[in-house]
Amino acid sequence: AQTVTQSQPEMSVQEAETVTLSCTYDTSESDYYLFWYKQPPSRQMILVIRQEAYKQQNATENRFSVNFQKAAKSFSLKISDSQLGDAAMYFCTYSGAGSYQLTFGKGTKLSVIP
Amino acid sequence: NAGVTQTPKFQVLKTGQSMTLQCAQDMNHEYMSWYRQDPGMGLRLIHYSVGAGITDQGEVPNGYNVSRSTTEDFPLRLLSAAPSQTSVYFCASSFTGTGAEKLFFGSGTQLSVL
Numbered sequence: 001a002q003t004v005t006q007s008q009p010e011m012s013v014q015e016a017e018t019v020t021l022s023c024t025y026d027t028s029e030s031d032y033y034l035f036w037y038k039q040p041p042s043r044q045m046i047l048v049i050r051q052e053a054y055k056q057q058n059a060t061e062n063r064f065s066v067n068f069q070k071a072a073k074s075f076s077l078k079i080s081d082s083q084l085g086d087a088a089m090y091f092c093t094y095s096g097a098g099s100y101q102l103t104f105g106k107g108t109k110l111s112v113i114p
Numbered sequence: 115n116a117g118v119t120q121t122p123k124f125q126v127l128k129t130g131q132s133m134t135l136q137c138a139q140d141m142n143h144e145y146m147s148w149y150r151q152d153p154g155m156g157l158r159l160i161h162y163s164v165g166a167g168i169t170d171q172g173e174v175p176n177g178y179n180v181s182r183s184t185t186e187d188f189p190l191r192l193l194s195a196a197p198s199q200t201s202v203y204f205c206a207s208s209f210t211g212t213g214a215e216k217l218f219f220g221s222g223t224q225l226s227v228l
Contacts, residue, residue: 032213033213035216042221043222045206045217047216050214050216096213097212097213097214098212099212100147100164100170101159101172104149104156104158106154106156
C-alpha cells in the first residue's frame with residue numbers, strides 16, 4: 001500500500017517570504033501522479049499543482065512550484081511571495097496511474113503572518 | 115456552474131439513527147467518490163463509483179453504503195450512526211477517476227453523532 005508522509009503538522013511564513021512544505025511517499029509503482037491540494041478555512045479543496053512521475057521537469061504554477069525527487073520519493077511544495085490568502089491546510093496526495101484511489105497525507109497547516 | 119453539490123452542510127445525529135448524505139454533480143463525470151476527513155488524519159476514501167451501477171470500497175467502508183443509479187448522483191448512507199462516524203464528509207468527482215485527473219470536491223458535510 002502507498003503511504004504519504006507530511007512531517008510538518010504546522011508551519012508559518014512571513015507575508016512576501018518563501019516557504020517550503022515537505023512530503024515523502026512510499027510506493028512500488030513506477031507510474032503515478034502527485035498533487036498538492038489546498039484547503040482554506042472555507043473547507044473547499046482546491047488543486048494547487050500536479051506532477052507526473054514520468055516527467056523529470058518540476059511542475060510550476062505561478063508562485064507555486066515543486067521539487068520532485070523521484071529516487072528519494074520526495075515531493076516538496078515551494079510557495080514564493082507568500083500572501084495572506086495562502087493560509088490554509090495543504091495536503092500532499094498520491095495516485096497510481098491506473099488507480100481510482102487517492103492517498104492523502106495528514107496535512108500541513110500553513111499560517112501567513114502579516 | 116454548480117459543480118459538485120453536497121447536502122446538508124451540517125447534521126447532528128443520535129447514535130443509531132440513519133441518514134443519507136446527498137451528492138450531485140452536473141459535469142457528466144463518470145467517477146464519484148466519498149471521503150471522510152478527521153483531525154490529523156487527512157482524507158480517507160470510503161467508497162467510489164466509476165459509473166452508474168458500479169461501486170467499490172475504499173479504505174474505510176465499514177458502516178457506510180452507497181449506490182449509483184444515475185451518473186449525476188452518488189448518495190452515502192449511514193444505516194446506524196455511531197460516534198466514530200463524527201467527521202467531515204467530502205464528495206469528489208472527475209471524468210474517469212484515473213490517476214492523472216484533478217478531483218472536483220463538494221464543500222463538505224460536517225456530521226456529529228452524539
